[in-house]
Amino acid sequence: MKIDYHTHHARCGHAEGSLEDYVKRGIGIGLDHIGLSDHMPLIHVDPASYxxxxxxxxxxxxxxxxEAFALKEKYKGVIEVRVGLEGDYIEGYEEEIERIVRGYPWDYVIGSVHFLGEWDxxxxxxxxxxxxxxxxxxxxQYYDAVCxxxxxxxxxxxxHxxxxxxxxxxxxxxxxxLEDMALAAAAKAGVAIELNASGLRMPCAEMFPSxxxxxxxxxxxxxxxLGSDAHQPERLGQYLDEAGAALKDAGYAQLATFEGRRRILVDF
Structure with a gap:
């Protein structure tokens, strides 16, 4: 099972390629599942002045x-497309976030903390x-927000x-x-985490999490x-071989996949 559940495309403003470019690339590199998970719109700052x-x-x-659901249908039987969202958690804006999360028939929603107040x-x-x-x-402050x-x-x-x-x-x-506090909160809530391989190309030079x-x-x-956090189609699947090896080294034998907000564990 080869999956990549963390991707971004041109609509978000800081990535490249169309949604279909990613789907086609996923087929080309032999993915079984591709998750489309672009960033939630800004809700706590003025996009015009930020x-x-x-x-x-x-x-x-x-x-x-x-568009994402149309691609899911178009490529059915060729690659499994999952329609997701990277939904920022911003303390104090829970009602606005919930409206977006509950307002669409997502396959899955990634909860990420990018913002501490107005600082990304x-x-x-x-x-x-x-x-x-x-x-x-x-x-x-960061790990408190993750919890x-x-x-x-x-x-x-x-x-991440x-x-x-x-x-x-x-x-x-x-x-x-602090790290263990965040993991304990995830375990208590019954949510999955991602092994985000993109950290290998960041200054920290380490996947998220360590x-x-x-x-x-x-x-x-x-x-x-698993996710590559690709912002260009050619980075789809980047470092996921290393990530898979890291998962096995840590004792994992299954991956979490999703459809209709339902988690399905698969062997890898």
Whole structure:
């Protein structure tokens, strides 16, 4: 079973390629499942005055869903297309998030924390935000948000659970307790996490989550799915061989797949 459940396309403003480009690429590289999971529209900042190209405009959301489901039907029997969303968790905007999550017939929803307030900790244009903040306080705020995201019940998967390390900024002290707190929250909520391979091409040079967290997740019985977080069609499936090996090394023998918000575990 070869799957990639984390992808983005041109509609979000900072990726390339159409949805169909990704589906065709998935067929070309032999995927069994491809998950389309573009970013939820911005809901807590003004898109007109914020950093450009962060997410699809709100009026594009129904068009995205319509196109994705049309592709699911078009390629039925050739590749399994799953229609998803990377739905940011933003504390204080739970009602707005829930309307989007409940408002469409998603196959799955990834819950990711990118924003701490109006600061996107994953945006290379905003790395100066670290200069005025205590790294340990940022890590504490981030992992607290991950725990709250898991507890909402909005999400099927927690995305790149330790993405806070993306740019290589590390606090002076140990953060194992924060990482374990987030994993415990995921286990309690009964959600899966993803092994997001894109970290291998980031400054942190490590997948999300780390091997230690992945082993801990296995001990806690947390299901795992796989994603490349591709923003270009040619990166679809990137590093997923390494990710599969890491999963097996951590003791996993099954992957989480989804359809109609139902989790289905498959051997790999």
């Amino acid at each position: 950093y450009p190209g962060m997410a699809m405009p709100m009026d594009e959301l129904p068009r995205y869903v319509e 900790i994953t945006d290379y244009r905003q790395t100066d935000g670290w200069k005025s903040r205590d790294p340990m306080a940022v890590y504490e 709250k995201a898991a507890a909402t019940g909005f999400y099927d998967v927690i995305g 659970i330790d993405v806070i390390k993306r740019f290589g900024v590390q606090p002076g002290g140990d953060v194992t307790h 091997r230690r967290m992945l082993v801990k997740a296995r001990e806690l019985g947390i299901p795992v799915t």
